[in-house]
Amino acid sequence: MRFLFKTDYAQDTRLFPFGGTKRFWSGLALYAAILVALAHYAPVALTSTHWLGLAIVYAVAFGAVLLRQNADGEGGHAAFWYGLLGVAALSAPFVLDLYFLSQITFVYVYAIAGVGLILLLGMCGQISLGHAAFMACGAYTAALLQAQGFDLLVTLPAAILLSALLGVVIGLPALRMTGIYLAFATYAFAFIVEEVLARWDGLTGGNMGFVLSDPSILGYTFDSEQKMYYLAMVLFALTLLAGLNIRRSSTGRAFMAIRDSETAAEAMGVNLAVYKTTAFAISAGMAGLAGAVYAHLLFFISPEGFTILLSINLLVLAVIGGLASMHGAIFGAAFIVVLPQLISLTKDSLPPVVGQLPGLESGIFGLVIILFVILEPMGLHGRWMKIKTYFQLFPLYKRGTFRRQKSYMVSEKNR
Amino acid sequence: MTLLEVENLAVHFGGIKAVDGVSFGVDKGEIFTIIGPNGAGKSTIFNLVSRIYQPTSGRIRFEGKDITGLPAHRIAGLGIARTFQNIELFDMATVLDNMMLGRHAHRRTGPFAHLFFGPATRAEELAHRRKIEEVIDFLDLQHYRDQMIANLPYGVRKVVELGRALCTEPKILLLDEPSSGLNVEETEDMSFWISDIKNILGITVIMVEHDMNLVNEVSDRVLALNYGRVIATGTPAEVQAHPEVIRAYLGGDDTETEAA
Ligand SMILES: Nc1ncnc2c1ncn2[C@@H]1O[C@H](COP(=O)(O)OP(=O)(O)O)[C@@H](O)[C@H]1O
Numbered sequence: 277m278r279f280l281f282k283t284d285y286a287q288d289t290r291l292f293p294f295g296g297t298k299r300f301w302s303g304l305a306l307y308a309a310i311l312v313a314l315a316h317y318a319p320v321a322l323t324s325t326h327w328l329g330l331a332i333v334y335a336v337a338f339g340a341v342l343l344r345q346n347a348d349g350e351g352g353h354a355a356f357w358y359g360l361l362g363v364a365a366l367s368a369p370f371v372l373d374l375y376f377l378s379q380i381t382f383v384y385v386y387a388i389a390g391v392g393l394i395l396l397l398g399m400c401g402q403i404s405l406g407h408a409a410f411m412a413c414g415a416y417t418a419a420l421l422q423a424q425g426f427d428l429l430v431t432l433p434a435a436i437l438l439s440a441l442l443g444v445v446i447g448l449p450a451l452r453m454t455g456i457y458l459a460f461a462t463y464a465f466a467f468i469v470e471e472v473l474a475r476w477d478g479l480t481g482g483n484m485g486f487v488l489s490d491p492s493i494l495g496y497t498f499d500s501e502q503k504m505y506y507l508a509m510v511l512f513a514l515t516l517l518a519g520l521n522i523r524r525s526s527t528g529r530a531f532m533a534i535r536d537s538e539t540a541a542e543a544m545g546v547n548l549a550v551y552k553t554t555a556f557a558i559s560a561g562m563a564g565l566a567g568a569v570y571a572h573l574l575f576f577i578s579p580e581g582f583t584i585l586l587s588i589n590l591l592v593l594a595v596i597g598g599l600a601s602m603h604g605a606i607f608g609a610a611f612i613v614v615l616p617q618l619i620s621l622t623k624d625s626l627p628p629v630v631g632q633l634p635g636l637e638s639g640i641f642g643l644v645i646i647l648f649v650i651l652e653p654m655g656l657h658g659r660w661m662k663i664k665t666y667f668q669l670f671p672l673y674k675r676g677t678f679r680r681q682k683s684y685m686v687s688e689k690n691r
Numbered sequence: 692m693t694l695l696e697v698e699n700l701a702v703h704f705g706g707i708k709a710v711d712g713v714s715f716g717v718d719k720g721e722i723f724t725i726i727g728p729n730g731a732g733k734s735t736i737f738n739l740v741s742r743i744y745q746p747t748s749g750r751i752r753f754e755g756k757d758i759t760g761l762p763a764h765r766i767a768g769l770g771i772a773r774t775f776q777n778i779e780l781f782d783m784a785t786v787l788d789n790m791m792l793g794r795h796a797h798r799r800t801g802p803f804a805h806l807f808f809g810p811a812t813r814a815e816e817l818a819h820r821r822k823i824e825e826v827i828d829f830l831d832l833q834h835y836r837d838q839m840i841a842n843l844p845y846g847v848r849k850v851v852e853l854g855r856a857l858c859t860e861p862k863i864l865l866l867d868e869p870s871s872g873l874n875v876e877e878t879e880d881m882s883f884w885i886s887d888i889k890n891i892l893g894i895t896v897i898m899v900e901h902d903m904n905l906v907n908e909v910s911d912r913v914l915a916l917n918y919g920r921v922i923a924t925g926t927p928a929e930v931q932a933h934p935e936v937i938r939a940y941l942g943g944d945d946t947e948t949e950a951a
């Protein structure tokens with residue numbers, strides 16, 4: 277049956293389907309190198325607690341890599357790189373200064389919402405300009421419940437559930453509309469949510485905003501930048517895992533079916549209404565989670581934080597990161613965190629006519645999105661895959677490898 | 692035993708009577724072919740049976756049960772699978788994903804469970820994966836498992852679409868022009884597969900086909916359609932000798948109406 281490359285079906289249901297052992301061992305050396313580098317360059321003196329923590333982290337990462345390998349030593353390769361990434365991420369609070377650390381924390385938070393949007397737009401093919409509203413819903417739910425004395429165990433699930441419900445409502449137009457019409461419909465809804473938040477000041481504090489305190493869980497309080505960093509990181513990892521799980525199960529396949537051909541999806545038994553609504557619910561739930569963490573990071577939320585600009589930022593994130601892959605969320609999130617800072621850095625050295633232009637940032641964002649859609653529709657992750665393939669196939673790389681074939685006209689499809 | 696029964700089926704698009712009072716029955720285990728000139732309404736009949744189009748009048752019964760009012764997404768679960776004249780695959784997904792979508796109607800776990808991909812989901816995925824491997828072996832698709840549809844040549848896509856339909860474990864299979872766009876060898880393979888689908892897998896087949904060699908090789912009964920109306924039914928030889936059929940194919944678009 278399966279003579280070449282693969283040995284069992286379980287491979288296809290794995291999180292990391294392909295792998296090899298080669299780099300696993302070279303990776304060992306890298307782990308060691310990081311360890312040494314940490315000891316030398318860490319800005320804080322590493323105490324024995326730090327070392328213990330790091331040792332546990334490394335042990336867990338190694339264990340994960342070893343566990344993922346099957347008898348043939350497959351599967352360890354991708355897992356190894358994830359492990360390495362995990363270790364780098366876990367060690368960041370020891371080596372980075374607080375400013376950078378908080379920036380990465382924001383990257384995680386945007387990436388949480390980004391996974392949701394990539395799931396909706398990239399996987400299911402449904403656009404949304406309403407994701408700011410879902411983040412707002414999550415943020416206010418978390419804030420209001422925290423004010424009632426609940427901890428994260430209550431506030432986060434509540435934020436996710438309420439946002440998912442709102443997602444179902446906002447997703448309803450998706451049952452009848454597509455493309456630009458859907459974009460407008462979701463935008464209109466998001467606008468309503470923003471207005472409600474501003475007007476219902478008895479509950480939300482209106483435009484004056486709402487102040488939060490440090491989040492806590494079972495009496496443990498996240499009262500430092502480092503702790504918030506870890507919180508956001510873990511939540512991002514869980515969200516990414518959930519997204520990848522959806523991707524490798526029948527729900528994710530149903531989403532892709534809807535994206536590629538609604539007619540064929542129905543013929544396979546996919547209930548379009550149910551699955552489009554589900555896609556909106558999951559996506560909104562993830563955005564809601566991001567909103568809740570966002571609120572705790574900022575300590576202060578107001579309706580101005582959740583305008584159309586945020587929705588567009590998230591859209592930029594998804595398109596830049598790459599709609600074809602969940603991992604792209606982290607690239608995209610890094611992009612939307614870094615770009616505004618780059619712009620404000622260069623602003624002063626630009627001639628004032630350009631530098632002081634109102635809407636310079638939105639303009640550049642728009643331009644970037646257009647360039648990406650035209651030149652790199654698979655996003656940064658797609659670019660990375662191409663570079664990787666180029667080196668793997670090195671002497672044999674064909675120029676047309678990634679070119680899409682033209683197919684027949686869509687209007688002809690049902691006949 | 693009649694598996695699928697169509698009674699006085701009609702659908703009008705504005706002024707066009709695409710299907711105009713068609714009745715036929717398909718017996719369990721046979722290969723039933725619909726022929727007719729372009730625009731005769733053949734694909735429209737398929738779209739009516741798979742509930743993509745709403746009939747203006749008439750009934751469709753499957754295993755004695757009236758399915759005329761069912762939504763399109765319930766059809767696969769009943770055991771009716773189809774292919775499309777111009778191939779409707781999920782282009783930005785792999786062959787495996789496409790075939791796994793054929794298993795959609797057989798899923799037992801829901802989206803909430805899928806977020807966690809627990810043991811039940813994993814077991815189910817493996818079971819489906821094993822099932823589609825049978826189809827992959829049957830159609831010799833081993834080389835293409837992980838390829839994206841958009842990168843496959845037309846002939847292979849056609850086979851993948853057939854495979855996806857087989858993955859639903861259908862009782863009846865609707866094939867819309869299975870050989871169109873295929874070269875001579877590919878058409879021969881298709882012909883063998885269609886016979887095997889009937890003889891080995893025991894699946895009833897309704898097919899729309901223009902290639903008369905293929906029609907003669909595999910069909911048990913043939914129905915000829917013109918301007919949305921049945922003009923002849925019978926064995927392949929009978930139908931091809933029918934004067935009305937010859938006129939429909941040779942006469943082009945002459946305006947004389949057919950004898951009622
Ligand atoms: N959705 C539709 N809207 C309008 N006219 C249609 C539609 N589908 C099919 N038709 C018309 O019905 C007639 C039969 O089409 P079809 O069933 O595709 O023919 P064929 O026998 O070649 O498969 C044609 O005249 C076609 O234009």
Ligand SMILES: [Mg+2]
Nearest residue numbers: 691733734776
């Ligand atoms: Mg047709």
